[in-house]
Amino acid sequence: MPDEHGHPSTEEMRLGVVMAALADPLRAKVITELAADDADPERTCASFELGVTKSTVTHHFRVLREAGLISQVDYGNSRKVRLRRADLELRFPGLLDLIVAQE
Amino acid sequence: MPDEHGHPSTEEMRLGVVMAALADPLRAKVITELAADDADPERTCASFELGVTKSTVTHHFRVLREAGLISQVDYGNSRKVRLRRADLELRFPGLLDLIVAQE
Numbered sequence: 666m667p668d669e670h671g672h673p674s675t676e677e678m679r680l681g682v683v684m685a686a687l688a689d690p691l692r693a694k695v696i697t698e699l700a701a702d703d704a705d706p707e708r709t710c711a712s713f714e715l716g717v718t719k720s721t722v723t724h725h726f727r728v729l730r731e732a733g734l735i736s737q738v739d740y741g742n743s744r745k746v747r748l749r750r751a752d753l754e755l756r757f758p759g760l761l762d763l764i765v766a767q768e
Numbered sequence: 769m770p771d772e773h774g775h776p777s778t779e780e781m782r783l784g785v786v787m788a789a790l791a792d793p794l795r796a797k798v799i800t801e802l803a804a805d806d807a808d809p810e811r812t813c814a815s816f817e818l819g820v821t822k823s824t825v826t827h828h829f830r831v832l833r834e835a836g837l838i839s840q841v842d843y844g845n846s847r848k849v850r851l852r853r854a855d856l857e858l859r860f861p862g863l864l865d866l867i868v869a870q871e
Binding site: 679680681682684685687688689690693757758759760762763764766767 | 782783784785787788790791792793796860861862863865866867869870
């Protein structure tokens with residue numbers, strides 16, 4: 666079962682759901698940026714400059730979180746996201762390389 | 769430009785479009801079956817037993833063809849499909865392995 670923040674466990678991740686998440690250009694942009702940065706920084710949603718309304722941003726990050734691509738941490742007045750790199754490598758080996766290579 | 773049957777060239781294939789095609793469970797089933805068979809047989813659309821109407825089958829195969837995942841050959845009274853394995857390996861190395869591994 667996903668945790669209380671909607672993060673699925675590695676075993677719960679499904680390739681079809683991950684692909685549906687990545688089929689959207691804005692969500693693909695977020696994951697490509699995160700995957701290309703080996704330092705795996707925590708970033709705010711606003712830092713991706715998606716050029717859409719805040720509620721649309723919230724929607725896209727929820728889709729990414731529920732697919733298992735990112736984790737979100739709530740710091741009270743701000744929320745940060747991080748790529749679930751190790752989990753993704755374990756569950757879908759090579760997927761992130763594929764995404765970064767298409768940049 | 770895609771050819772007259774809607775097959776994109778390798779360079780025209782886009783990962784986002786391929787992922788959108790694979791996000792559907794029936795289309796993922798078709799590609800998983802094809803990718804798992806190293807003999808790369810030509811198959812009829814009907815052979816996949818998708819359990820949906822003929823027009824829905826036609827739709828799904830068009831999406832797969834336009835994404836570049838399969839090629840379709842018209843034999844007059846029948847149409848056969850084949851995985852574009854070599855093109856996919858060239859354009860998205862490792863993608864087919866990832867799909868087969870999730871079976």
